[in-house]
Structures are given as C-alpha cells and as structure tokens.
Amino acid sequence: MSESHNERAGLPGLTAEQIQARVLYRDGLMLVIDKPAGLPVHRGPKGGANLEASFDALRFGLPRPPVLAHRLARATTGCRVVGRHRQAPAGRGRVLKPGRISKIYWAAVEGGPAEDEGTVDMPLGRLNDERGWWQKPDPDGQTAVTTWKVMGRGDGLTWLALEPVTGRTHQLRVHSAAMGWPIVGDNIYGNGPRFGQPTLHLHAREIAIPISKNKQPVRVTAPAPAHLHERLRACGWNGE
Template sequence: MTQEEMLARVLYRDGLMIVIDKPAGLPVHRGPKGGESLEESFEALRYGLPRAPSLAHRLDRETSGCLVLGRHRKALAHLGLLFKHGQVKKTYWAVVEGGPEADTGTIEIPLGRLDETRGWWMQPDPNGLPSVSTWQVLGRSGGAGEPGEALTWLALSPLTGRTHQLRVHCSAMGFPILGDNIYGRAPRFGGPGLHLHARQIVVPLSKSKPPVTVTAPVPKHLQARMAACGWREDDP
C-alpha cells in the first residue's frame, strides 16, 4: 500500500490514536510465510512523531473497517486497557445466509481452540472461554442473492473479544456469515469474500470528553448483497 493509499484510509486522528479503514483481504500482521501486511505501511501515519503508530487490536484478514492504532507507547497502553476491559464498543455489519427469526437477540456460546494444528481456528466448547455477542436485524432479502438464497443484514456487537467470535457464533446459530470459508458454507477458495465489516467503533478516550465515535464506509464487495437486504448508498 502506498503512502497516499494509506493516508486516504485515515478516518480519525488525534494526539493518542488513529482509526483507519482496513481493506478486506490484507492481514494486519505479516504471517509466518511472509507476504504483504497492513502494518508495513504504518510509517506513512507518523504525522511528525518519532515512531509509527501500532495496532491497539486486530481484525481478521478478510474483515474490513475500523481499525484502531495507538500513536505512542502511553497511548497504546491506555487503549489496550480500554479494549481489555470491554470499554470500547464495536459494531459490525454482516450479511448472513438465512438469518435469525427474531429481530434482536443475544448469543452466549463459550469458545475454545479447534485443535493445535489449526492456529486460531475456534469452535463452540462448553469448557471454553465465555463469549457473548448480540445481533439486530437491519434488513432481509427474499432470496435476492443467488437463486433461492435468503440473506439477512445484521448489526453484530461482540461483548467479549474472542478470536473469530462473530464468525463462530453466527455459524453455530445456523446463519453463517456469507463468504466465510472456515466456519460457513463458502468454498475454501474462490468464494464471494467474507461479508463482515467493522462498521463503527466508540472509544472513551477521556473521562472529561464524550467518547470518540468513528464510522467506516461500506466497502464495494458488500454493497450488492446489502442492497438486496434494503441498504441504500445514501443511508447514514
């Protein structure tokens, strides 16, 4: 990613943090096999400080949207505590296959590692870590995707921060996220792309000021199926 491309993805900046719009398909860290990663381009975001910003949390490779960076060590420590104690409110938009019957609900399914050979892959596990997510239906299609395919546009909020939490929770409830090639029905390669977007993040940076609210625009690869569920490009 060029310096200009990275700067164009900045959604918010102050003295403590930067929020960028992460593109889908690019990992935040370089993997064990190498390859391009997002943090290699953080040097473009110094804005005069002696060091580049660092990640305050993570998003999956295929997930797009709001990603928070700490601009220096003290800021990173402060943000780390806010994330650790669940004080940062995260809202994701997703398109799922099928969908819940109710318009709102809560998923409480403990999660654990699938096995040691699968890295960060997770599964429902009664002896795993407590994991809680909420959903709200924002729109439904009547089979407007692939032939006979019913889709639902959801707002999802992870109240805990487990790896792949929303993806595993939706799959376990019977409405996997469209394009999920690990927990869903998508082929391992060549599918439509994961329809999961970190739409908004609310960070209570200061006790004396209102929380910082940042919203990421809907990426192109989500727009067609979200439109089938009632989303319009001029929606807030």
C-alpha cells in the same frame, strides 16, 4: 526488478496518499484506519503484504510510525485502531477491552434469525491443536457473548448488526454459523469457498472509544466496502 513504493509500503496497488486516505480519525494518541479486505495486520512467516508494513506512511509528523493497538482478522474490513507512539497503546489499553470499547460489525448472513434481535451466549474453545486459532462451540470454553439486531432482509439473506460483548477469536463467525446463519463468504465456519469469491461479508462498521470520564466516546464509522454492496442492497441498505 526493483520493488515499487507500494510493495515496500505493504499495500499492493495503494500509494502512500491512498493509505493516508484510509485514516478515519486521528488525535495525538491514536489513529482509526479503514482496513481493506484480504490484508493481514502482521507480517506472516513467509513475508508478503501486511497492514503494519504501511505504518511508516502514517507518522503525520511524529518521529516513529504508529503501533498496533488491537486485532482485526485478515478477512475483516473496517475500523482498526493503532497507537501513534509506543506509550499510546498502554495508556489506551484500559479502554481497548470488552466492556469499555464498543464495536458494531455489519454482516450479510445466509438465511437469518426469525427474531429481529437477540443475544448469543455460547462459550468457545479451540477446535484442535493443529488449528489453534480456529474455534468451536465448547461448553467448557471461554465465555463468549454477542448481541445482534436485524437491519434488513432479502432473498435468502439477512443484514445484521453484531456487537461482541466479549472479544474471542472468530467469535462473530462461529456464533453466526452455530446459530444456523453463517456469514456469507466464510471459508472456515460457513459455506464460503476455500479460494476466490465471495469475500467474507463481515465489516467493522463502528467503534466507540471512551477517552475520558468527562467527554463522550469518540465514535468512528467506516463505509461499507464494495464487496458488501450487492448483498446489503438486497437487504434494503440505501448506500449510507
């Protein structure tokens, strides 16, 4: 059986037009894409669907497909920046760094903080050699800072806006779990299942990218994905 266009594109069930519909912002140097849940950014060692495989459908007239500019974990949805040509990420690299680019994530967490806003300043290090990309709180690790604000509360849940000041691997997930309010669906640091539902409730809601000294940053917002709706509404979200 020959593979379908969607399988070649790397996004099961999505046509090229649907992939293009996920573009939230486009200029001459970059795109911001609304990444779906469960799709890895890169091709894994065993192959399979991945976001990068769909980039050929995102040329928009250029001779080559776009290239990756920053990371976003497989389970995380929302704003994802790609450069429109190979020189673009190098030029944008100066702004795609903590302290320059601003990112706000929405999360539904179990329980929640007593306060309405605050900061987590908790260094992180590798969990062990076998799971080199898993993290843990480590006083001798790398500096990791997250600011947070309560957007709403529900029955046993809290809707948080999380802003990573630093950009460590799994920072928001480890910080939330270590504070006693793990993100819903987190199957590594929280109480989520190893397989099945619920999907991780962490969404890259907004990204602000400074493009020049004389202009306001480009601000892009990604709509909340369907798997977050029920719990966000339980916390007072009105659907916007």
